[in-house]
Amino acid sequence: MTPEELFLKKKAAKKAARRNQPEEEGELKMTSLMDIVSIIVVYLLKSYGSDPIVITPTAGQKIPFSRADSPIQDGVPVYISTRDITFGDKKIVQLTSEGDIDPAAVKNHLIGPLFDAMSEEADKAKQMAEARGVEWEGRVIVVGDQKLKFSALVDVLFTAGRAEYREFAFCVIKTS
Amino acid sequence: MPRRKKKATAEGEVEANLIPIMNIMLLLIPALLLAMEVASFAAVNVSPPKYAATADQKKEDEKKEEPLNLKVFIMEDGYRISAQGQQVGAEAGKSADSTRPTIPLAKPGAPLDDFERYDYAALEAQAKKFKQQFPNETVVTISAENTIPMQVLVSTMDALRGSECKLLKIAQGEEPPPECYFWQPIVEAGAG
Numbered sequence: 097m098t099p100e101e102l103f104l105k106k107k108a109a110k111k112a113a114r115r116n117q118p119e120e121e122g123e124l125k126m127t128s129l130m131d132i133v134s135i136i137v138v139y140l141l142k143s144y145g146s147d148p149i150v151i152t153p154t155a156g157q158k159i160p161f162s163r164a165d166s167p168i169q170d171g172v173p174v175y176i177s178t179r180d181i182t183f184g185d186k187k188i189v190q191l192t193s194e195g196d197i198d199p200a201a202v203k204n205h206l207i208g209p210l211f212d213a214m215s216e217e218a219d220k221a222k223q224m225a226e227a228r229g230v231e232w233e234g235r236v237i238v239v240g241d242q243k244l245k246f247s248a249l250v251d252v253l254f255t256a257g258r259a260e261y262r263e264f265a266f267c268v269i270k271t272s
Numbered sequence: 273m274p275r276r277k278k279k280a281t282a283e284g285e286v287e288a289n290l291i292p293i294m295n296i297m298l299l300l301i302p303a304l305l306l307a308m309e310v311a312s313f314a315a316v317n318v319s320p321p322k323y324a325a326t327a328d329q330k331k332e333d334e335k336k337e338e339p340l341n342l343k344v345f346i347m348e349d350g351y352r353i354s355a356q357g358q359q360v361g362a363e364a365g366k367s368a369d370s371t372r373p374t375i376p377l378a379k380p381g382a383p384l385d386d387f388e389r390y391d392y393a394a395l396e397a398q399a400k401k402f403k404q405q406f407p408n409e410t411v412v413t414i415s416a417e418n419t420i421p422m423q424v425l426v427s428t429m430d431a432l433r434g435s436e437c438k439l440l441k442i443a444q445g446e447e448p449p450p451e452c453y454f455w456q457p458i459v460e461a462g463a464g
Contacts, residue, residue, distance in 0.1 A: 129294055136301055151313055159313075160426040164433070165440045168315045205461070237315065240422045243385055246346075247418035249425070250461035253318075265315040268426055 149173060151239055151267055154182055158242045162268035171235030171265065172217060174210075176252055178241050183213050195245045207255045214259035235263040316429055319458040340406045342454060344395070346416035346428055348384065351375040351395055355402060374398070387423040392431040396453075399432045403453040412454035415461065429457050 097105075149170060153159055157177040175182040181189045181197070188209045189201045201207055218234065225232035236256045240249060253264055345352040350373030353360045361374040375394045382389035403409070412432050416425060433439070437452035448455070 126290055126294065129298075133294075133297055133301070159311075160423040162314060162316055162426045163430045163435060163437075164314045164316045165438055166315045166317060166443060167440070168313050242387070242421060242423040244422040245418060246416040246420040246422070246425060247461075249422055250459060253459060254461070263317070264319070265317045266422075266426060268314050268316055270312045270314040 149237065151237070153177075153239060154180075157239070159239065159267060159269050160242050161271045162266075163271055164268055165270065166265075168237060168265065168267060169233075169235060171233070171237040171263070172214075172221070172261070173237045173239050173267070174214075174252060174256065176238065176240045176244055176248065178243055181207070181210060181252065183210060184217060186213065188213055191248065195243065195248065197248050197251055202251060205251050205254045206258060207251055210252065211255050211259055214256055214261065218260050233263060234261045235265065236261045237265050237267050239267040316426060316457075318429075319456070340402065340409045341413075342402060342409065342411070343413045343415065343460075344428065344432065346390070346414070346420045346424060347373060348417055348419065349373050350377050351390065351428075353395075353398060360398070384419060385421060387421065387427060390424060390428070392427055395428065396431040396435060399434065399453040407450075410448065410452075410454055411456045411458060413458045413460050415459075425459075432457065 149168060151168070151173060154175050154177045156179070157175065172183075177191075178195055179191055180187045181191070189207055190198050192198060197207060201209055214236075218232075221234075222232045236253075238249070238252060238256075256264065340355055341357065343354045345354075353374040359374060361372065375391050375398065377389050378391035378394075379386060379389040399412075414425065414428060414432070432453060433455045434451050434453045437449065437455060439452065439455055442448050442452070442455070
């Protein structure tokens, strides 16, 4: 018998032995899958939780793009779409079809209903800061629309200033 | 009262079948990740708007003797830039020129909602020139006509700050890099 024949014979014998063996029941290893899922869940929770504030633009609102890279710091968001101004989940003032603030709500650049809402919020925030023994920063984050008119924007900033907010930031979408 | 007989069960330990749950999870996670709109937000810090300055404020400003006092007015026909009270590109002997902008539109005749109608590159080049002359200046006053959209204002701030400027370094306590020109904007209303 040549070595080649011997090798083939042995191979055939092994194959036959394998065939006769009872099939082992395959068992799925869950540990590695659970590890992956846990890592993804923790990552997602962390990425959502690390933002100091959650910006949720109103329907149809297009936030301006910018190359700015400064992170958004904790503050009170004011949403200004082309239709209305939202503060604290409440629609405060309507904008006209031309994109101007409802003239009935503005007097000498001061938006009355917005001023009332912001003053109330500022008072609450000041009391909370005092109770915690920290200084109130008074930061407003203006989440405006790309098409928001400059006149409407400055009226909002002016009103926020009158409501004792001292720091202003425009929320933008970071571009590369 | 008859006593209830205890059932003698030969049941072994029952293991929960996690495979269907894992199947759903594995399908859900990529689906949610794909559905998620990823937009990273950033902030452009601005100083509050100024209206007409009072007499006292004006006196104070004069005492400080600000050397540059850079002002950029965004008009519907382009940018008017003034430094030290003199409009750049104005006729000789005039402090301002209402007939001609310093930097005309890049796309003349384009509608107002075309945000690329302004020549941001020319504005940045002008800011770079000023920065070379006044390396310690970081403040710029920006004003606009009432109809100017917010995107144009933000893009103007980007150009004045410098396209290569990374403010995150400054926030971390580093020295302002030379590629950052005027990164402290003041929004002024009613000046344009």
